[in-house]
Amino acid sequence: MSERTIIKGLAKAFNVSQTKTRGAARWVGRNVGGSGVLREELRHIFPDHWSFFFGEIALYCFIILVATGVFMALFFHASAAQVVYEGSYAPLRGVTMSDAYRSVLDLSFNVRAGLLIRQVHHWAALVFAAALGLHLFRMFFTGAYRRPRIINWLVGLTLFVLVIVNGVFGYSLPDDLLSGIGLRVAYSITAAAPLIGPWMASVLFGGAFPSEALIPRIYPVHIFLVPAAIGGLLGLHLGVLWLQRHTQFPGPGRDEKTVVGTPLVPAYALRTVGFLLIVAGALAVLGGFFQINPVWVYGPYNTWDATTLVQPDWYTGWLEGAVRLFPPWDIVIDGFRLPALFWPAAALPALLLLPMLAWPYVDRLISGDDRYHNLLDRPREHPVRMAIGAGTLTFLFTLLFAGGSDVWAVLLGWQIEGLVLAFQIAVVVLPPIVAVLTYYACKATSRPLRSSLAGR
Secondary structure, rough: OOHHHHHHHHHHHOOOOOHHHHHHHHHHHHOOOOHHHHHHHHHHHEOHHHHHHHHHHHHHHHHHHHHHHHHHHHOOOOOOOEEEEEOOOOOOOOOOOEEEHHHHHHHHHHHOOOHHHHHHHHHHHHHHHHHHHHHHHHHHHHHHHHHHHHHHHHHHHHHHHHHHHHHHHHHHHHHHOHHHEEEEEEEHHHHHHOOOOHHHHHHOOOOOOOOOOHHHHHHHHHHHHHHHHHHHHHHHHHHHHHHHOOEEEEOOOOOOOOOOOEHHHHHHHHHHHHHHHHHHHHHHHHHHHHHOOOOHHHHHHOOOOOOOOOOOOHHHHHHHHHHHHOOOOEEEEOEEEEOOHHHHHHHHHHHHHHHHHHHHHHHHHHHOOOOOOOEOOHHHOOOHHHHHHHHHHHHHHHHHHHOOOHHHHHHHHOOOHHHHHHHHHHHHHHHHHOOOOHHHHHHHHHHHHHHHHHHH
């Protein structure tokens, strides 16, 4: 791509004359420097494949989360002080509640577009986690975690954990009945950790649950610390990605050193801005037409109240399912007691996360492949990897559905005890069955592919 082509593309993208664009480029070159580097980076090529959009969706959701979060921060009161509600929502007038819950009600009913912004923020968090999860599994199934992209694999996993943690914090801030029950579960899980659990619960939750110090402690973590960490990791991910160039699927003209796709200017720049607007529009539609987290229905949290047929957000639903399915076994080792809650709520996430962090190194050790990879694998060409991924996804989705066992029991008219037993059997039996079927399906479909490639 020549300098003239770049100037013409920029002029077309920003609807200005080529003379002005050329003058601006020369001014940057004289006063800032690096015009050669700039010309080179404007030629940056982005591969064309639908699966690469998951990462962009996650990035744009984060931008929308920050924007809507700043708006809500102007009206939210991070205080557990008890007040009597006298606001617009008539069914709760005269009810004693925390100032935090009252401010959420005022934001929803009295601030113009407040309810829309709240719901867009919540939907953006759900889509952010989903897009990031799909992006990670795309990396896993296509081998994008291999050298030289191990660091981005580790960054992606850390991002996913931080998104889940911050989602739980945000879900807990309104201090309604649903979030209070979730915090009660989180407190129990934290206290169940061996040795340091009670101390951690006291430090994080401000003493025995419930504590008036809890919301003021969660609030700065949710709006400052974790978002700053997420933003920093996203910046690191994008910086490393830019320096290493992009992965791509095999195809004509593509090899480990040649990327085929769309140049940054003007085509990709216009396309990605349009994609940002599409994501923002879709989230606005979800927030405007699909109700989510109606806190006024649940009422304020009180320790003596409970509710049914409500579920946590999907990214923690699998953890809820694990807690429901694990037998109530307290294990005592040499006089040291490990409560039953520790195994599904703390040990299981660690057993899932640690192998994922170590997977690039395990893969390299088993395969002996330490080459530089820019070309991705077709998933079916690696049956073992596909089988492991499919079995893991089956395990997680079974737990996710089990997290709503009470809802399924009501909808289907089944006994909750029998349904829990069925899920307990399924979570053990289904993953290996799916893994084996996936392995043989990949073996069967990859043979014709290898034969056709050999014929060429």
